[in-house]
Amino acid sequence: MKEAKRAYNFSAGPSVLPAKVLKEAGSEILDYKGTGISVMEMSHRSKEFKKIIEDAEENLRKLMNIPDDYDVLFIQGGGTLQFSMVPINLLTKSKKADYIITGSWAKKAFEEAKKFGDIRAVASSEDENFSYIPKIKPSDIREDADYVYVCYNNTIYGSHYNEYPDVGDKVLVADMSSCILSEEIDVSKFGLIFAGAQKNLAPAGLTIVIIKHELQGKAPTNTPVYLDYATHINKNSLYNTPPCWQIYIAGEVFKYLLNLGGISVVHETNMRKADKIYKYLDESKLFKGPVRKEDRSLMNITFVTGDAELDKEFIEGAKKENMINLAGHRSVSGMRASIYNAMPEEGVDALVDYMRRFEKSHI
Numbered sequence: 520m521k522e523a524k525r526a527y528n529f530s531a532g533p534s535v536l537p538a539k540v541l542k543e544a545g546s547e548i549l550d551y552k553g554t555g556i557s558v559m560e561m562s563h564r565s566k567e568f569k570k571i572i573e574d575a576e577e578n579l580r581k582l583m584n585i586p587d588d589y590d591v592l593f594i595q596g597g598g599t600l601q602f603s604m605v606p607i608n609l610l611t612k613s614k615k616a617d618y619i620i621t622g623s624w625a626k627k628a629f630e631e632a633k634k635f636g637d638i639r640a641v642a643s644s645e646d647e648n649f650s651y652i653p654k655i656k657p658s659d660i661r662e663d664a665d666y667v668y669v670c671y672n673n674t675i676y677g678s679h680y681n682e683y684p685d686v687g688d689k690v691l692v693a694d695m696s697s698c699i700l701s702e703e704i705d706v707s708k709f710g711l712i713f714a715g716a717q718k719n720l721a722p723a724g725l726t727i728v729i730i731k732h733e734l735q736g737k738a739p740t741n742t743p744v745y746l747d748y749a750t751h752i753n754k755n756s757l758y759n760t761p762p763c764w765q766i767y768i769a770g771e772v773f774k775y776l777l778n779l780g781g782i783s784v785v786h787e788t789n790m791r792k793a794d795k796i797y798k799y800l801d802e803s804k805l806f807k808g809p810v811r812k813e814d815r816s817l818m819n820i821t822f823v824t825g826d827a828e829l830d831k832e833f834i835e836g837a838k839k840e841n842m843i844n845l846a847g848h849r850s851v852s853g854m855r856a857s858i859y860n861a862m863p864e865e866g867v868d869a870l871v872d873y874m875r876r877f878e879k880s881h882i
């Protein structure tokens with residue numbers, strides 16, 4: 520096979536996957552471990568697939584140090600279906616929940632949850648275009664709230680919880696779609712964590728849910744069967760056909776991360792990568808990062824020149840150097856460099872080098 524020419528792909532999602540994992544998957548695509556078929560063609564009830572999904576769960580538990588009283592689910596529907604499943608399953612007592620609005624994804628989750636109960640925005644950073652994480656105290660939360668909801672890393676705006684939100688004894692739910700496995704997380708601080716796979720884990724089509732066991736099994740009786748977490752918990756994510764291929768790739772990514780030394784090592788690399796860009800942004804006279812320093816994301820780094828034409832020129836020029844998908848989200852414009860786990864450090868170095876050269880020739 521001809522050696523592939525890989526681009527530095529700064530896409531926010533679907534996004535870069537480790538080349539090593541893609542190569543391995545490529546080598547097994549016609550014949551998975553002597554079965555004569557691809558994982559894509561394999562029964563989800565076969566012993567080979569059973570091993571794939573069991574190993575994936577075991578390795579994810581290892582990577583994240585997931586306590587035994589939490590269930591791990593591999594389901595479909597993306598982050599978006601969790602915007603509905605969370606309120607359907609967790610609004611069980613007062614039917615009240617408090618949401619912290621830190622960007623478009625939190626807002627979408629908030630709007631969806633309103634269909635199912637008494638949902639309140641407890642804090643928002645919309646007043647400053649979502650450039651920071653609003654701080655809350657336990658007393659800000661309604662005494663009888665069934666849960667508190669946060670989006671842990673704001674993929675679009677580039678902000679992130681660099682401290683656990685203090686919700687006292689309330690159940691904390693977090694959307695970690697764009698930061699899962701990028702840093703060490705104390706799972707026991709959360710009632711439920713979910714993540715669409717296509718940012719930092721695997722191809723689109725898989726969602727991972729980590730849920731404290733005591734929270735499940737309380738959905739209303741008229742809940743559609745697929746939307747009840749208990750359905751998937753009781754059948755080990757094999758109630759219906761799961762996204763087999765995505766689970767296989769996720770499993771390979773988990774092994775790859777374990778081989779690198781686990782999440783503490785990955786986190787250190789991520790900090791070093793992000794720091795290179797932020798350090799440059801802080802000294803640049805041309806580029807500016809809009810997010811408050813203490814709330815910066817390690818995964819999605821947003822920046823602007825303040826001139827839409829110049830931004831466009833920057834993005835076009837980057838493409839010529841094989842650095843793609845640097846345009847900001849259509850709702851905010853400017854630039855966004857998504858530097859997930861699988862973005863090689865050389866990609867970050869190439870970007871900073873290009874930014875320096877671009878600045879020199881435009882100032």
Ligand SMILES: *Cc1c(COP(=O)(O)O)cnc(C)c1O
Binds near residue numbers: 598599694716
């Ligand atoms: C991408 C993203 C989503 C939406 O995920 P889908 O899988 O497209 O539904 C939700 N939350 C966050 C934080 C995201 O980055």
